[in-house]
Amino acid sequence: MYADFFGFKQSPFSLSPDTELFVNLQGHQRCFELMTHVLESGEGFLKVIGEVGTGKTILCRKLLRYLETEAQDNYHSVYVPNPMLSPIGLYRAVGKELGLNLQQQQDTDALLSHITDRILALADSHRSIVIVVDESQSLPAQTLEALRLITNLETEDRKLVQVILFGQTELDTLLNQDRFRQLRQRITFAHRLTALKAVETKQYVNFRLSRSGYNGRPLFTNKAIKQLHRFSNGTPRLINVLAHKSLLAAFAEHSSVVTPKHVKTAAQDNGERHALPLSWILTASILIFLGVIAWRLL
Structure with a gap:
């Protein structure tokens, strides 16, 4: 859904065990x-x-x-x-x-x-x-x-x-x-x-982004990475889930970077109290995506 927006050739945080995305930590x-x-x-x-x-x-x-x-x-x-x-x-x-x-x-x-x-x-x-x-x-x-x-x-x-x-x-x-x-x-x-350390979480995220075709400025801010590590406890599968939802939240706001606010939204949707329903994010994302397509066709 957000691949074109961020310039990905494939999903960087799929839960499928893709060995092409194996990170040599x-x-x-x-x-x-x-x-x-x-x-x-x-x-x-x-x-x-x-x-x-x-x-x-x-x-x-x-x-x-x-x-x-x-x-x-x-x-x-x-x-x-x-x-x-x-x-x-x-x-x-x-x-x-x-x-x-x-x-x-x-x-x-x-x-x-x-x-x-x-x-x-x-x-x-x-x-x-x-x-x-x-x-x-x-x-x-x-x-x-x-x-x-x-x-x-x-x-x-x-x-x-x-x-x-x-x-x-x-x-x-x-x-x-x-x-x-x-x-x-x-x-x-x-x-x-064992779980990843904070510095390894940053390496993990950036490597998977790069392998997926992203070559722009840092997509996740340093504070966003710290939040991602804190909410995931350094567990790779949870990092994938939260990073995917964070990108979705950033895409919904048409933001070119992922901020701590987007990671917090992802963590809330993943089980925290006062969660922002993922359906809201998906609906907003689809509307923006369709709007971009319509604008290109004009």
């Missing part, structure tokens, strides 16, 4: 480098923990893109986006990602045998399996144990299957159960994502 870049290091060193399990909205999904997508492009000669990636699966469901999902048709198979031992044969065949071509599980705090206990069984395959010098678990902090609670002590021992590395 210190914490996220360090996490990505850790993941690639763990894979190259042949370690078994890696755990990436973070609160809701701290950037786990976009890191997960960036890793998958790396595995499917730059590292495709060395790895075969298996992505499990929905962990709410039974052991049979997990084995079928893994088998499908490995190019097997196991949908009619009902026996877990037979499923695991087919998967094992495929993994060994890939190992003969010098490719390791990387299983990436998103939202892994939702893994049922039996399915988590089934996942561990897949990772038993190894040679004298390397693992044939590596697993990276992305999850919220509840994943630690799940893994701390006594029955998962064997699995805990296999998790050789872990990384915890």
Whole structure:
């Protein structure tokens, strides 16, 4: 809606995990480098923990893109986006990602045998399996144990299957159960994502604006950035939501910069008291947008 007004080629603060908008902030870049290091060193399990909205999904997508492009000669990636699966469901999902048709198979031992044969065949071509599980705090206990069984395959010098678990902090609670002590021992590395600092919030906002085609003067004032960091607590997903609504509020006023007032309006609409309804902003924005089009046609 406001793309033409601000000169964007795409939405800078979409909630979709677009890897083209991945910001190489210190914490996220360090996490990505850790993941690639763990894979190259042949370690078994890696755990990436973070609160809701701290950037786990976009890191997960960036890793998958790396595995499917730059590292495709060395790895075969298996992505499990929905962990709410039974052991049979997990084995079928893994088998499908490995190019097997196991949908009619009902026996877990037979499923695991087919998967094992495929993994060994890939190992003969010098490719390791990387299983990436998103939202892994939702893994049922039996399915988590089934996942561990897949990772038993190894040679004298390397693992044939590596697993990276992305999850919220509840994943630690799940893994701390006594029955998962064997699995805990296999998790050789872990990384915890944290909220952005104020200076990182500014870098985050400006990078995404630039990647989206904006090349004018600073769009968010320094005070607006400080407000954005305060209301979002440095959580990337909330930064996206509030930045989008702030741009909408600025567009509704035909303002070429985003001020603290616009950020406050966005925060109010996002749950604060005395909120300015977003419908008002949208209505005003549409009227202005239609007015600009009509003026151009005259």
